[in-house]
Amino acid sequence: xxxxxxxxxxxxxxxxxxxxxxxxxxxxxxxxxxxxxxxxxxxxxxxxxxxxxxxxxxxxxxxxxxxxxxxxxxxxxxxxxxxxxxxxxxxxxxxxxxxxxxxxxxxxxxxxxxxxxxxxxxxxxxxxxxxxxxxxxxxxxxxxxxxxxxxxxxxxxxxxxxxxxxxxxxxxxxxxxxxxxxxxxxxxxxxxxxxxxxxxxxxxxxxxxxxxxxxxxxxxxxxxxxxxxxxxxxxxxxxxxxxxxxxxxxxxxxxxxxxxxxxxxxxxxxxxxxxxxxxxxxxxxxxxxxxxxxxxxxxxxxxxxxxxxxxxxxxxxxxxxxxxxxxxxxxxxxxxxxxxxxxxxxxxxxxxxxxxxxxxxxxxxxxxxxxxxxxxxxxxxxxxxxxxxxxxxxxxxxxxxxxxxxxxxxxxxxxxxxxxxxxxxxxxxxxxxxxxxxxxxxxxxxxxxxxxxxxxxxxxxxxxxxxxxxxxxxxxxxxxxxxxxxxxxxxxxxxxxxxxxxxxxxxxxxxxxxxxxxxxxxxxxxxxxxxxxxxxxxxxxxxxxxxxxxxxxxxxxxxxxxxxxxxxxxxxxxxxxxxxxxxxxxxxxxxxxxxxxxxxxxxxxxxxxxxxxxxxxxxxxxxxxxxxxxxxxxxxxxxxxxxxxxxxxxxxxxxxxxxxxxxxxxxxxxxxxxxxxxxxxxxxxxxxxxxxxxxxxxxxxxxxxxxxxxxxxxxxxxxxxxxxxxxxxxxxxxxxxxxxxxxxxxxxxxxxxxxxxxxxxxxxxxxxxxxxxxxxxxxxxxxxxxxxxxxx
Numbered sequence: 001x002x003x004x005x006x007x008x009x010x011x012x013x014x015x016x017x018x019x020x021x022x023x024x025x026x027x028x029x030x031x032x033x034x035x036x037x038x039x040x041x042x043x044x045x046x047x048x049x050x051x052x053x054x055x056x057x058x059x060x061x062x063x064x065x066x067x068x069x070x071x072x073x074x075x076x077x078x079x080x081x082x083x084x085x086x087x088x089x090x091x092x093x094x095x096x097x098x099x100x101x102x103x104x105x106x107x108x109x110x111x112x113x114x115x116x117x118x119x120x121x122x123x124x125x126x127x128x129x130x131x132x133x134x135x136x137x138x139x140x141x142x143x144x145x146x147x148x149x150x151x152x153x154x155x156x157x158x159x160x161x162x163x164x165x166x167x168x169x170x171x172x173x174x175x176x177x178x179x180x181x182x183x184x185x186x187x188x189x190x191x192x193x194x195x196x197x198x199x200x201x202x203x204x205x206x207x208x209x210x211x212x213x214x215x216x217x218x219x220x221x222x223x224x225x226x227x228x229x230x231x232x233x234x235x236x237x238x239x240x241x242x243x244x245x246x247x248x249x250x251x252x253x254x255x256x257x258x259x260x261x262x263x264x265x266x267x268x269x270x271x272x273x274x275x276x277x278x279x280x281x282x283x284x285x286x287x288x289x290x291x292x293x294x295x296x297x298x299x300x301x302x303x304x305x306x307x308x309x310x311x312x313x314x315x316x317x318x319x320x321x322x323x324x325x326x327x328x329x330x331x332x333x334x335x336x337x338x339x340x341x342x343x344x345x346x347x348x349x350x351x352x353x354x355x356x357x358x359x360x361x362x363x364x365x366x367x368x369x370x371x372x373x374x375x376x377x378x379x380x381x382x383x384x385x386x387x388x389x390x391x392x393x394x395x396x397x398x399x400x401x402x403x404x405x406x407x408x409x410x411x412x413x414x415x416x417x418x419x420x421x422x423x424x425x426x427x428x429x430x431x432x433x434x435x436x437x438x439x440x441x442x443x444x445x446x447x448x449x450x451x452x453x454x455x456x457x458x459x460x461x462x463x464x465x466x467x468x469x470x471x472x473x474x475x476x477x478x479x480x481x482x483x484x485x486x487x488x489x490x491x492x493x494x495x496x497x498x499x500x501x502x503x504x505x506x507x508x509x510x511x512x513x514x515x516x517x518x519x520x521x522x523x524x525x526x527x528x529x530x531x532x533x534x535x536x537x538x539x540x541x542x543x544x545x546x547x548x549x550x551x552x553x554x555x556x557x558x559x560x561x562x563x564x565x566x567x568x569x570x571x572x573x574x575x576x577x578x579x580x581x582x583x584x585x586x587x588x589x590x591x592x593x594x595x596x597x598x599x600x601x602x603x604x605x606x607x608x609x610x611x612x613x614x615x616x617x618x619x620x621x622x623x624x625x626x627x628x629x630x631x632x633x634x635x636x637x638x639x640x641x642x643x644x645x646x647x648x649x650x651x652x653x654x655x656x657x658x659x660x661x662x663x664x665x666x667x668x669x670x671x672x673x674x675x676x677x678x679x680x681x682x683x684x685x686x687x688x689x690x691x692x693x694x695x696x697x698x699x700x701x702x703x704x705x706x707x708x709x710x711x712x713x714x715x716x717x718x719x720x721x722x723x724x725x726x727x728x729x730x731x732x733x734x735x736x737x738x739x740x741x742x743x744x745x746x747x748x749x750x751x752x753x754x755x756x757x758x759x760x761x762x763x764x765x766x767x768x769x770x771x772x773x774x775x776x777x778x779x780x781x782x783x784x785x786x787x788x789x790x791x792x
Contacts, residue, residue, distance in 0.1 A: 089131040090141070092116060098173075098181045101200045104379075106181065108198075112164060113171045113183040114147040115198055115228075117205055117379065124311050124381055126205075130233045130338060140336055144233075148185055148196060149226040149344075154219045156362055158350070161187060184213060191218030196227055203393075204313075204379040209320075209345065211372050222368060226327065226344040227375065232306050232313045233340040236331050240308030241651070242341045243387050244328045247297025248688065249656025250644035251387065252330055254308065254339050261649050264329035266344070269321050270627050271298040273600060274535065274553060274589035275527055276351045282543075284352055290536070292543040296645040298586070299326060300657060301628050304341050305390045312385035313377050314393055320345050320373035321628075322588065322600040330649045345373040353529040363528055369599060388746055391659035395742070398664070404632040406664050412735040413457040413501070414728050415638070415668045415693035418444065419715065420462035420482050422469055424707045432467060433703055436460075436717075438483035438491040440698035444717050445498050451725040456500035457636070459580045459622070463488065463504055466515075469708055472507040473554060473563040474517030476570050485574070492575040501577040503622060506567075508559050508610075509583035510535060513550040523559065524552035525591035525598075540710065549708055553589055556598060556606040564610050568617040578620030578635065581611060585623025585630045585637065604629040626657075626667065640667035642681075642688050655746055655756070658688045663742040663759070671695040672727065673720050674711070679783050682727065683766040686785050687754050689738060692731060694724055734787045737762040749775045762789040 094109040094116035107116040114129040129145045136144070146162035153159070163169055168188040175181050180199040187193070195213035199206040207227050216222060234240055234254050241251040244265050252265075272279035272293075283291035302321035305314040317324055328341040348365040378393045398404040418441055421434045436444075441458065448456060462468035463482060464475040478485045495502040511518040518524070520532055527533040537549035571579060584607045591598035604627075611633040615621045623630050626637035640661070644653040661667055669690035675681040685692065696717040697703075704712065714720075738758045745757040752769030764787045767773050767780035780786045 088134045090134055090136070092127065092131060093145075094127070094129065098175055099179055099198075099200055101202065103202060104200050104204070106198055106200055106205070108173060108181060108183070109145075110173060112145045112147065113173065113185065113196070114145055117200070119379070119381070122381060126232050126311065126313055126377075126379060128228050128231050130230055130235075132336075132338070137335070140334065143334070144230050144336065144338070147183070147228055148194060149229050150187065150190075150192065150194065151223040151225075152190060152192065152220040153223050153348070153350075153364055154221070155364075158223055161190065163187075180208075182210075182213075187220075190220035192216060192220055192222060194222075194225055201376070205377040206318075207375045207377070209373040211370055214347075214368070216368070221364065222347045223350070223364070224325075224344050224346050225373070226342055227373075229327070229342045230338065230340050231315075231342065231377070232308070232311070233338040234306065234308040235337055236339070238308045240306065240312075240385075241387070242328045242330075242339050243303075243305040243307070243314075243390060243654075243656065244326060244341065244650075245299045245301050245303050245656065246647070246650065247300075247641040247644045247653070248658060249387065249391075249654040250647075250650040251652040251654055252328060252339060252649055253651045254331075258330065258332070259648070261330050261333060264327065264333060264649065265647060266325050266327045267296075267299055268323075268325050268346075269299045269302045269317060270588045270600070270604075270629075271586075273323075273349065274587055275525060275533055275592065276349060277527075278351050279349075288547075290538075290545045292538040292545070294543070297641055297643060298625065300626055300641060301394070301660065303390075303394055303656075304328070304343065305387075306339070306341050307380070307385045307387070307390070310381060310385050312380040312390060314380065314390040315341075315343060316376040316378065316394065316397060317343050318374045318376050320371060322604055323347075323349075323369055324373070343375055351528045353527075365528070371601075387654050387656055388659060388744075391656045392742075392744075395660045395664060398631060398660070402632065404664065406740070407635050407666060409663075409666045409740040411455045412732045412739055413455045413666075413691060414448070414453055414724075415457045415459070415636075415691055416444070416448075417459045417461060417505075417638075417671065417693070417695040419695065419697045419709075419712065420460055420467055421479065422462055422467035422704070422707055422709060432479070432481050433707060434481050435462070435697040435699045435703060435715075436482075437698070438487040441491050442494050444696065444698065445495060445500055447717070447721055448725065449498060451721065453725055453728055454499045456495075456498075457503070458495060458500055459503040459505055459638075461505035461580075469512040469515070471515050471517035472511045473523070473559050474515075475504075475506055475563075475567055489574055492577075496575075496577075501620070503578040503580045503620065504571065504574070504576055505580040505582060507582040508564055509554055509587065510551045511554055513552060517563075518552060518554075520552050523554050525555055525589065526593040528592055530592070530594060537708070555591055555593070555596070556603045557596075560606055560610045564614070568614065571614070571618045576618065578622060579614050579618055580622040580638065581607075581614070582624065584611065585627050585634070586625035586639075588627065608633055626661070626665070631665065634665065637661070637665055637667040638693070639670055640690060642669055642684050642690060652748070655688045655743070658690070659743045659746060662689045662738075663740050666691060668693040672724055673714050680768060682731075683768060683783070683785060686731060686734065686764055687756055687766045689735075689743060689756065689758075689764075691735070692724075692728055694720060696720060734762075734764055734785075737787070737789070738764070749773075753780060760789070763787060 094107040096108050098108050099106045105118045116127050118125045142164035146164045149162045151158050151160050163185045170186045172184045180197045182197045184195040193215035197208040236254050236256040238254050241253045244250050277284050281290045302317040304326045323346040325344040331337045347368045350364050353361050353363045380389050418436045423430045424433050465479050478488050492502050524532045535551045535553050536545040588600050590600045608629050611621050620635040622636040624639045669685040671693050697715045701715045741759040747755045753767050753773045756764045765780045766785045771782050773780050
């Protein structure tokens with residue numbers, strides 16, 4: 001009987017503990033799980049540090065966490081499956097006012113270094129450390145309250161830590177002469193020191209990580225820093241979403257119940273560095289076999305954000321954007337019921353190298369990437385506290401602070417990319433396959449004119465000697481089998497006479513291995529193993545590398561000095577309207593040549609300056625996809641992102657990119673003849689305000705059999721003339737009302753119906769459904785579109 005009572009007492013005690021701490025958090029980050037479990041077992045209460053001085057001086061404390069036993073804060077629902085009448089939350093601990101301006105006040109938690117910003121006029125507040133249920137595990141509470149998360153390595157693995165993880169960690173708070181607040185964090189065990197500076201602006205907050213404050217005094221080498229990882233985080237009970245810049249943009253909406261996610265979004269701004277195998281391939285076997293990453297969209301704009309309960313925060317990565325990730329984490333991961341988004345700045349990159357028969361060897365950059373990192377937070381409220389408001393705020397930021405001027409758009413151009421030619425390997429020698437001569441291009445102009453379409457923007461690819469994969473980065477002389485320089489000049493003059501514009505496509509980034517214009521040991525970038533970096537094409541069927549189609553990425557500064565600069569006059573003499581620059585707007589890489597190391601920021605700077613030089617010499621420029629560093633330097637963006645990657649945790653694809661760009665820079669959709677879903681992609685083009693485009697050849701597409709061209713399945717101009725003219729006329733009726741106009745609103749009216757509103761009041765409605773839909777007196781046919789308004 002006594003034994004029975006003893007076990008009853010033990011069972012009751014166990015049930016009480018479980019009810020207090022329902023879930024023990026799983027590790028988030030390499031090498032962290034076991035330490036977190038131990039912390040959960042041993043830390044049953046938080047110990048408050050001691051403050052030693054006022055706001056104007058320096059405060060140094062032990063970072064053991066905030067006092068969770070202080071007076072209770074406000075009450076709110078939590079992200080749990082079973083609703084409770086009320087849940088007691090931890091208090092707001094950032095109560096020490098440090099700085100203020102006319103609009104905002106900034107408060108700091110002297111024990112953690114985390115912050116709170118309050119709008120003095122509306123009393124709205126943005127928390128760096130959100131209130132959470134008091135039942136939150138102590139280790140997770142420390143994780144949430146830590147304003148800085150760090151990843152480091154001591155040679156092989158990456159380990160995550162955070163400022164409140166160890167009781168011996170220290171912080172020092174200092175109000176600086178420039179009106180900012182600097183918090184210096186020391187990770188005692190790792191012998192790492194980092195600092196964060198907070199500054200108030202007229203529209204929000206700036207968070208800076210000064211490079212000079214970083215100290216590495218032990219074996220731990222810094223890999224990344226994530227500042228304010230829980231800024232404006234929200235629970236599933238709240239109304240709102242995380243915004244991530246995945247392609248055109250995507251939302252992760254807040255909800256109480258959702259499938260179990262094991263990882264969140266973590267992608268590099270401007271795509272992964274093409275120089276690193278680990279970031280670009282899913283499998284790497286020996287030094288010869290690579291399996292390409294599955295297709296996903298890239299981050300074209302260095303932004304992220306979230307909104308909840310009438311307030312929003314848009315983060316703009318101002319410094320360090322070229323080597324940074326955007327993170328977005330749904331609730332439930334690590335048993336934390338919060339949705340959060342942030343920027344993770346990279347200081348060292350990792351790859352694998354092969355030495356002899358040793359297999360994969362993990363390898364880190366020895367030198368830390370220098371430079372201050374900075375995030376600008378624009379704080380929004382009311383009707384602007386959503387993705388439309390955030391996109392409009394970023395557009396205004398680009399125009400007013402980045403001096404991006406709007407490109408004037410006259411009319412509604414139909415963009416046609418004409419494929420000149422390429423070589424084919426035969427049994428004996430090679431043969432040039434001519435797909436569109438310059439004379440045939442004139443015929444295409446005439447054919448569209450006969451259909452009543454004269455507003456054309458033509459881009460000629462594969463026009464230089466050897467065609468598409470010829471002697472790049474050399475682009476002159478002009479291929480004689482297409483008509484040579486004489487007929488290209490005539491085509492340029494003819495296009496102008498007919499009211500069309502002519503661009504020539506140029507490739508100064510990725511040269512074919514057989515190119516006579518390439519000296520790979522001098523011109524090609526090098527990887528972490530200091531060897532020339534190969535960049536092959538991949539088989540469509542299984543994504544393994546096809547070494548018969550080998551390319552090399554070109555050193556940015558060398559190719560600009562030795563090729564771009566020397567060809568400016570040649571372009572100008574042709575009388576063309578512009579140059580379309582392959583790869584420069586959709587790919588970004590570094591060069592690890594020990595004799596001339598080039599970081600991605602330097603590559604972007606070199607390309608951007610060269611684009612401006614081409615624009616000055618020729619008149620116009622265009623790029624694909626449209627990374628932000630090209631804004632203000634291009635007149636058109638081709639193949640702009642019109643979709644997201646549709647990761648499992650993404651709930652909605654949104655036109656954030658288009659709301660920013662429309663009326664600022666014209667952009668085109670994917671070529672109509674290359675669509676996977678002809679109706680759906682046409683409607684998406686209309687919903688997102690993208691200009692129509694085609695990629696055509698004069699000769700039958702079948703002529704390109706046994707060549708390296710595998711993208712064009714149907715390109716013969718005569719086959720696409722009638723259907724493309726019909727679609728163009730249908731959409732041009734709408735586009736003439738929205739050309740050059742900013743998007744002012746975008747709404748999801750029902751599951752399959754969306755409405756986009758422009759300056760002047762024009763509304764475009766698209767219906768992806770199988771039945772007609774009516775909204776506000778407008779009937780939208782099934783799988784079609786409608787518009788109303790059209791005022792100026």
